[in-house]
Amino acid sequence: MMKEYKSEEEFLKDYDSSIFEKLSMTADILIFSVSDEVQNNYRKLSKKHFSVLLVKRDNYPFKDKWCLPGGFIGIDEDIEDAAKRILANETNLHDIYLEQLYTFGSPNRDPRMRVVSTSYMALIDKNTLNEQIPNNASWFNIMALEDKETIFVTLDNGSEEIKFKISKTLKEKTTDRYKYDILENDKLAFDHPLVIVSGISRLKNKLEYTDVVFNMMPEYFTLGELQQVYEVILGKKLLDPAFRRMIASKVEKTDKMQTGGGHRPSVLFKYKSHD
Amino acid sequence: MMKEYKSEEEFLKDYDSSIFEKLSMTADILIFSVSDEVQNNYRKLSKKHFSVLLVKRDNYPFKDKWCLPGGFIGIDEDIEDAAKRILANETNLHDIYLEQLYTFGSPNRDPRMRVVSTSYMALIDKNTLNEQIPNNASWFNIMALEDKETIFVTLDNGSEEIKFKISKTLKEKTTDRYKYDILENDKLAFDHPLVIVSGISRLKNKLEYTDVVFNMMPEYFTLGELQQVYEVILGKKLLDPAFRRMIASKVEKTDKMQTGGGHRPSVLFKYKSHD
């Protein structure tokens, strides 16, 4: 028989929080950015890559595999604060664009015990990274190919290549939501291939209807560079005039010019808020 | 000094999962639907309302306040499975549209202890509810008014009215993401006003670019009814011809007609997948 309490205070004094078995939580962060490839042809622009920061695990479980920067959430720590803490650990950056993505809660994600993980996406401009990233961390360029039912992803940091394959199945006919399953994966720990794929998908969508891209850009940029960033994340070429029309209201022309390439100089723009 | 392990198996055998303090997790579900208001004028259509299912708490904490259907997640239970279990508890429905929304993780959401909650949104067609909902549950019609910085919500189940007020602040200039804070709230438990508001916002967005609305419709419906559902959720009137153009590719005319109102009969349509 349940005891009758007269007030909330009385109830809380008595409350035994151990009646439900508790679990551990982590926050994992997709730190996305854009990298420039060194270019020797003096005429050509340096090619841009879409990239993500991974960390090599130096401990079990999944020792020597790569994973997303992450960590356990403190018992009195807000989840988003935990994400910020982890982000600052890796990059020493603060006040960064950070968005909660999805909470992964399959019972056997982690071989140690029950761990639920909330994933976040951070968008950074690499130029603001004045400090070095930690030894065990590395930027991987992302190449993703996608057909109706499969996603092929290759991550490349210049010396190592990580490939994995994900199947996608429409969850229901009324939406564009997919259930993702790992088909092939050697080098990534946990279910992080799923986290990466869902993050890429979210970012692609956000590019189309928000201004998030400017979180990955320096203060001044050319429209050509900006277009390249869109193209490399969306994975498709865009038409110049259409792109410029689309972006026109979001940017502001400055009196600075980008010169030095063996071609017509380009006006430098900056982000203009408001719409 | 950390012990050196030779293999993952060896490591796991030794692993002590108690080194991090664990926490509790719940799943809370926004069960959205559409209700018909009884209508006595034989000519008029019955007015539709956007509605959500709430449960009256019969226990501390927040005794006698209303809250979203929810419950603790079992130590070996997938979060989404927990959400389905809770949904079935309240409605006895299965195979329902269910979407993860957001994970709320402020340290003091729950006065008992640290509880992180993942919220889900379920969309149902009330006509498929053959069983009664539980005694302590009730459908509330949603009326939401919104200006630049505040959201006023009134929930009404016919005999009781719940009002609350939320402030919204743009998180950053590059997106349309808002930080919500509760300004006034008497009758709802926990941070559920925030959950409700973020769910409404998500649903509004989804209406515009997916077919989720059909999860709330019966198999056969008139375009007038369908338009009313859009209008009542979006909180604005739509123009008939524009609405019909927009919806045309998603529905299929049937040979059934809706008659009996004091006005021209209406063709019954059904959802047509593909696009």
Place this chain on the structure above:
DNA sequence: TGAATAGTGTCTGTGAGACAATATTAT
């Protein structure tokens, strides 16, 4: 007949896709 809803026609403006054309630089 009239209130109420169902359904269509059409004008206009906006904006995206497509392609062509011109402009400017360093070597």
Place this chain on the structure above:
DNA sequence: ATAATATTGTCTCACAGACACTATTCA
């Protein structure tokens, strides 16, 4: 001069907003 990128012009087509008009029912 030439390769490479920067930038603009313009035609067409699709589509959304707006408003007007016609159709059909039942008390």
